[in-house]
Amino acid sequence: MKNKVLIITYYWPPAGGPGVQRWLKFVKYLPEFxxxxxxxxxxxxxxxxMDESLVNEISDTITIIxxxxxxxxxxxxxxxxxxxxxxxxxxxxxxxxxxxxxKTMLYVRGNFFIPDAxxxxxxxxxxxxxxYIQKHHIETIxxxxxxxxxxxxxxxxxxxxxxxxxADFRDPWTTIGYHKDLKLTNSSKAKHIDLEQNVLNAAxxxxxxxxxxxxxxxxxxxxxxxxxxxxYDSHSVxxxxxxxxxxxxxxxxLLSERNPVVLWETLSELIKENEAFSEAFKLQLIxxxxxxxxxxxxxxxxxxxxxxVGYVSHDEALQFQMKSQLLLLIEIDSEDTxxxxxxxxxxxxxxxxxxxxxxxEDADVEQIIKSTNTGTYFNYKQKAELKSQLLNYFEAFQSxxxxxxxIGLQPYSRKALTEKLAGLLNRV
Numbered sequence: 001m002k003n004k005v006l007i008i009t010y011y012w013p014p015a016g017g018p019g020v021q022r023w024l025k026f027v028k029y030l031p032e033f034x035x036x037x038x039x040x041x042x043x044x045x046x047x048x049x050m051d052e053s054l055v056n057e058i059s060d061t062i063t064i065i066x067x068x069x070x071x072x073x074x075x076x077x078x079x080x081x082x083x084x085x086x087x088x089x090x091x092x093x094x095x096x097x098x099x100x101x102x103k104t105m106l107y108v109r110g111n112f113f114i115p116d117a118x119x120x121x122x123x124x125x126x127x128x129x130x131x132y133i134q135k136h137h138i139e140t141i142x143x144x145x146x147x148x149x150x151x152x153x154x155x156x157x158x159x160x161x162x163x164x165x166x167a168d169f170r171d172p173w174t175t176i177g178y179h180k181d182l183k184l185t186n187s188s189k190a191k192h193i194d195l196e197q198n199v200l201n202a203a204x205x206x207x208x209x210x211x212x213x214x215x216x217x218x219x220x221x222x223x224x225x226x227x228x229x230x231x232y233d234s235h236s237v238x239x240x241x242x243x244x245x246x247x248x249x250x251x252x253x254l255l256s257e258r259n260p261v262v263l264w265e266t267l268s269e270l271i272k273e274n275e276a277f278s279e280a281f282k283l284q285l286i287x288x289x290x291x292x293x294x295x296x297x298x299x300x301x302x303x304x305x306x307x308x309v310g311y312v313s314h315d316e317a318l319q320f321q322m323k324s325q326l327l328l329l330i331e332i333d334s335e336d337t338x339x340x341x342x343x344x345x346x347x348x349x350x351x352x353x354x355x356x357x358x359x360x361e362d363a364d365v366e367q368i369i370k371s372t373n374t375g376t377y378f379n380y381k382q383k384a385e386l387k388s389q390l391l392n393y394f395e396a397f398q399s400x401x402x403x404x405x406x407i408g409l410q411p412y413s414r415k416a417l418t419e420k421l422a423g424l425l426n427r428v
Contacts, residue, residue, distance in 0.1 A: 002036040005425060006133065006141045008125070008150050010118055012041040013058060016051030016311065018252070018343030022170060022230055023144055024054060025414040026421060027062055033422035037062060038138070040129065042069035042121065049288070053313045067128055070120045072113060111188045115173070115195055116147040126156045133161060140425060144168040146176075151199045158202055166424070167203035170230075172213050175336050196220070205424055210364040212339030228421055229368075232346040233414040237318040242325060246280040246397050248356065249324035251317050252344050254285060256292040257332045260358045262380050264300040266387045270394075271305065277394055281305050286312055286320050317344075321351040325397055329369075331359035333380040338363040346412050349374050354393065354404050358386070373407050 007027065011020040027037045043066035058064070113119055133141070141163055143154035151167050158165045173196045174189075184192070200206060200221035207226050208214050214225050248267075271278040283302060285293075286309040297306055312320070321327060327348050331337045338360050345365055348355050355375025359365065366377040378386045396402035410416060 002031070002034050003140070003425065004036045004038060004136065004138045005030070006038045006040060006129070006138050008040045008129075008141060008143045008153055010042060010045065010121075010145075010147050010150060011047070012039060012064070013054035014050050014052045015045070015047040016049035016054065016314070018230070019146075019170060020051075020054060021314070021343060023168075024057055025231070025233055026418050028057065028059065028233075029415050029418035030422060031059075031061075032415070033419060033426075035422055035425055038136075039064045040125070041066055044068055046071045049311055051313050053315055065132065067121075067125060069118065072117050106183050111183070111185055114188055114191050115152070116149050118147040118149045119152075122149055122152050122156070125153045126160070129153070129157060130160055133157070133163060138163070140164040140166070142166040142168055144170060145173075146171055148173050148196075148199075151203075152195065155199055155202055158204075165203050166205045166207060167199055168207040169213060169217075170209055172216060172336070172339055173199075175216060175339075207421075207424070210339040210341050212364050216339065226420075226424055228417055229341060229412060230343040230346055231412045231414045231417045232350045232409070235315070235318060237315050237322070239319055239322045241323075243282070243323050245282040245325070246277070246394055247282045247284050247324045248326045248328050249284040249286060249320055250328040250330065251286045251320055251348075252342060253288045254290060254293045254330065255288075256290040258330050259290075259293045259296050260330050260380070261296055261300075262383050263328075263330075263358055263386065264297055264302060266383060266390065267302060267305075268300040270387065270390060271301070274391075274394075276398070277391075278305075280394070280397070282307060284309060284320070284324065286310070286317060318347065318351075321347060321353060324351075324353055325402055326393055327351065327353050327355050327375070329355055329357035329359070329365070329375075331357075331363065331365070333360050335360065341365045341368065345369075349406060349409055349412065352404055352406075354402065356389070356393070368412075371407075372409055374404055 007023055009023050013020060013024065027039060030037045039062060041064065141154055141157060143150045145151050154165045154167060157163055174192050197220060200217060200223060203223060205224050205226065206217060207228050208217065209229050211227055214227050217225050271281060283305050284307045288311060289308055294308065329342065329345060329348065331340055341364050345368065349372055355369055357365065357369055357375060357377040358380065361379040369375050369377050376389050393402060
């Protein structure tokens with residue numbers, strides 16, 4: 001008889017973006033390790049990004065429970081639909097460019113909806129799941145956040161039923177970068193810290209996606225913490241060949257603070273200094289891009305080399321990764337972002353396309369790129385080194401020798417990662 005595990009998640013197909021794929025893949029492979037996953041998710045969520053193609057990856061044998069959720073974004077959209085959607089998707093303008101409506105929405109979001117805008121789902125979920133768990137003899141639950149309000153569902157179910165509880169943190173909580181943009185009062189900051197502490201101390205096992213987050217949480221709790229990164233899965237997507245241009249592509253969101261001016265300046269210099277580079281180069285942005293980033297690119301004279309594709313389906317994103325000559329990975333230059341390992345990194349690894357990464361010094365993702373021999377990583381102070389490497393890549397492109405010889409990828413496969421998760425579930 002398989003061990004039943006209830007997974008409480010906000011993001012589930014047809015939601016798009018990286019947040020949904022972590023548990024979509026775990027659910028896909030858990031039955032192979034004698035674990036029966038049961039998914040609990042919202043019936044009427046306000047997903048900022050949709051990808052209907054991901055629905056096809058859900059097995060017909062998986063039990064999915066959906067319950068209504070009340071979210072504030074619907075009300076906010078009555079005042080400004082566009083701004084509401086941007087904020088809900090994480091695109092927060094710089095403070096000096098925020099309108100009065102945006103400032104008000106951020107203040108309300110930060111101080112009236114703690115820990116987040118899905119807090120109204122906690123009480124009805126605890127009520128419904130308390131009965132469901134007992135009726136179906138479920139012994140283990142998993143909550144995954146953000147949104148971190150889902151961990152409060154786990155916290156209350158743990159207190160009420162004494163059930164085994166795993167708290168999965170795809171991102172940190174109080175140290176995540178966007179907290180600084182939410183205009184939190186001191187009282188609100190303290191509430192977040194208290195809630196985070198309660199969750200970290202009550203969960204039977206904490207799962208994180210990076211070593212930096214593990215190190216952070218180890219200063220806050222004595223509960224066991226395991227690192228299970230995101231990963232890659234096999235796919236049937238194929239392309240006929242690489243782009244004819246020297247294409248540098250970024251797949252995913254480029255928010256206001258994720259704006260590598262040092263890269264735009266470097267590319268601008270190369271275009272001015274190297275006619276062949278100028279004729280061949282194309283910067284391709286696939287996903288949600290903030291106006292601030294586009295303005296910065298234009299200000300550096302790259303407008304004629306820029307193509308903004310917008311959000312695409314997962315399969316289309318894979319095609320762009322495989323067709324591009326270089327893949328761009330960007331993270332904010334901050335101590336808080338050293339723990340961030342974007343989910344797309346692992347699909348980058350198997351794309352057979354070199355990765356050009358820029359981020360904070362000593363970030364977890366730097367070690368992954370170096371250990372797998374899949375690209376190069378630079379911090380924001382290494383402009384000369386960045387320029388030199390771009391020229392090296394361009395010369396390899398000209399001679400048709402630009403390729404990757406990746407090593408050590410197997411531990412990041414979704415099936416291998418699920419086996420690690422199954423080991424934890426069977427141990428506790």
